[in-house]
Amino acid sequence: MRFLDALQADLNTRRAQGLYRTRRVLEGAQGPRVRMDGRELLSFCSNDYLGLAADARLAEALCDATRRYGVGSGAAHLISGHSQAHHALEEELADFLGTERALLFSTGYMANLGVLAGLLKRGDQLFQDRLNHASLIDGAQLSAARLRRYPHADTDMLARQLAERSDGDKLIASDGVFSMDGDVAPIGRLADLAREQSALLMIDDAHGFGVLGARGRGSVAAAGLDVNAAPVYMATLGKALGTAGAFVAGSQALIESLIQRARSYVYTTAMPAALAEASRASLRLVAEEQWRRDRLTQLITRLRAGMAAIGLPLMPSSTPIQPLLLEDPARALRWSEALLQRDILVTAIRPPTVPRGGARLRITLSAGHEAADVDRLLEALQALHVSAI
Numbered sequence: 001m002r003f004l005d006a007l008q009a010d011l012n013t014r015r016a017q018g019l020y021r022t023r024r025v026l027e028g029a030q031g032p033r034v035r036m037d038g039r040e041l042l043s044f045c046s047n048d049y050l051g052l053a054a055d056a057r058l059a060e061a062l063c064d065a066t067r068r069y070g071v072g073s074g075a076a077h078l079i080s081g082h083s084q085a086h087h088a089l090e091e092e093l094a095d096f097l098g099t100e101r102a103l104l105f106s107t108g109y110m111a112n113l114g115v116l117a118g119l120l121k122r123g124d125q126l127f128q129d130r131l132n133h134a135s136l137i138d139g140a141q142l143s144a145a146r147l148r149r150y151p152h153a154d155t156d157m158l159a160r161q162l163a164e165r166s167d168g169d170k171l172i173a174s175d176g177v178f179s180m181d182g183d184v185a186p187i188g189r190l191a192d193l194a195r196e197q198s199a200l201l202m203i204d205d206a207h208g209f210g211v212l213g214a215r216g217r218g219s220v221a222a223a224g225l226d227v228n229a230a231p232v233y234m235a236t237l238g239k240a241l242g243t244a245g246a247f248v249a250g251s252q253a254l255i256e257s258l259i260q261r262a263r264s265y266v267y268t269t270a271m272p273a274a275l276a277e278a279s280r281a282s283l284r285l286v287a288e289e290q291w292r293r294d295r296l297t298q299l300i301t302r303l304r305a306g307m308a309a310i311g312l313p314l315m316p317s318s319t320p321i322q323p324l325l326l327e328d329p330a331r332a333l334r335w336s337e338a339l340l341q342r343d344i345l346v347t348a349i350r351p352p353t354v355p356r357g358g359a360r361l362r363i364t365l366s367a368g369h370e371a372a373d374v375d376r377l378l379e380a381l382q383a384l385h386v387s388a389i
């Protein structure tokens with residue numbers, strides 16, 4: 001059939017260009033060490049930054065709550081799927097951040113679609129950093145607003161775009177921590193511009209929440225700003241919190257509007273209540289166990305110093321995302337495979353996830369890593385560097 005033949009031809013092209021994507025099968029829990037193909041690998045490519053994904057206390061909370069609530073929530077939040085567990089998690093997230101309300105979504109992808117498509121109307125303008133996460137770009141496509149993208153972190157260009165005359169409302173959306181680069185958005189400047197231009201600022205803090213700021217309150221707090229500086233604060237539960245799902249935090253009016261208008265909230269089954277209970281347990285650990293963030297800071301410093309000493313500088317980043325830019329997708333794949341031969345797992349990130357010429361090893365650190373793990377990675381990378389593969 002012509003359609004399927006065309007699909008096969010496209011697959012062949014992708015393979016020839018080093019852009020073919022495959023999945024690896026995990027045979028156990030996520031963590032600094034994972035089992036794959038019967039081998040134990042030292043992993044530097046999960047978003048489980050605090051090492052909580054396989055924490056026994058979260059597993060216990062999940063199991064206990066499953067006995068109480070069952071497995072499936074059975075309905076959307078607005079029908080009969082919204083449980084005490086969901087409600088308590090929302091209240092605790094709002095409390096933790098200091099916002100009036102918070103609203104759970106089943107995934108971060110859906111939260112971003114829901115906010116952008118739900119809040120923006122025809123004639124509005126949406127301003128986005130060029131390196132924003134795919135879900136924000138897709139949300140823009142679903143919304144009726146005009147999308148304008150500004151060069152990465154270029155607040156001068158954004159200021160010029162914002163100053164152009166327009167009648168509709170304006171929303172600025174930015175990742176708090178950029179997912180493939182690890183750098184932090186210029187949140188203070190974004191907040192100033194938003195205030196000056198009466199635009200709404202949305203921060204997607206998928207990689208900052210739990211990791212940055214006092215008690216892990218995220219990138220807005222880490223920038224020294226009041227939570228209201230970003231009136232739409234979105235973050236996910238599947239990264240540092242080690243569970244799954246996402247939320248938007250903000251004012252009463254924002255959350256009530258999302259409940260009415262965000263289609264990815266209204267028309268989908270609520271996440272299992274037990275998952276919400278596990279996230280409540282995780283939120284307590286995130287707030288209380290400062291040692292996890294301290295450990296991360298030490299590991300980041302160790303990795304960066306070691307890479308500089310080898311002569312393989314990492315991209316500028318102070319977060320657990322520490323990419324090594326290799327540019328060519330085939331080269332990134334070769335490095336990833338050579339590491340795998342040494343039982344180290346670092347996935348190659350290639351276009352279109354990153355721009356052309358931006359293929360990289362996206363190295364991520366976790367509070368579950370030991371200094372010796374980082375040293376092992378450094379030794380392996382040095383060997384690859386010397387052999388110039």
Ligand SMILES: *Cc1c(COP(=O)(O)O)cnc(C)c1O
Pocket residue numbers: 106107108109110112133135175179204206207236237238245246
């Ligand atoms: C992971 C991620 C998302 C999507 O969150 P999921 O819960 O995985 O769907 C959204 N935004 C950013 C910046 C992310 O890194």
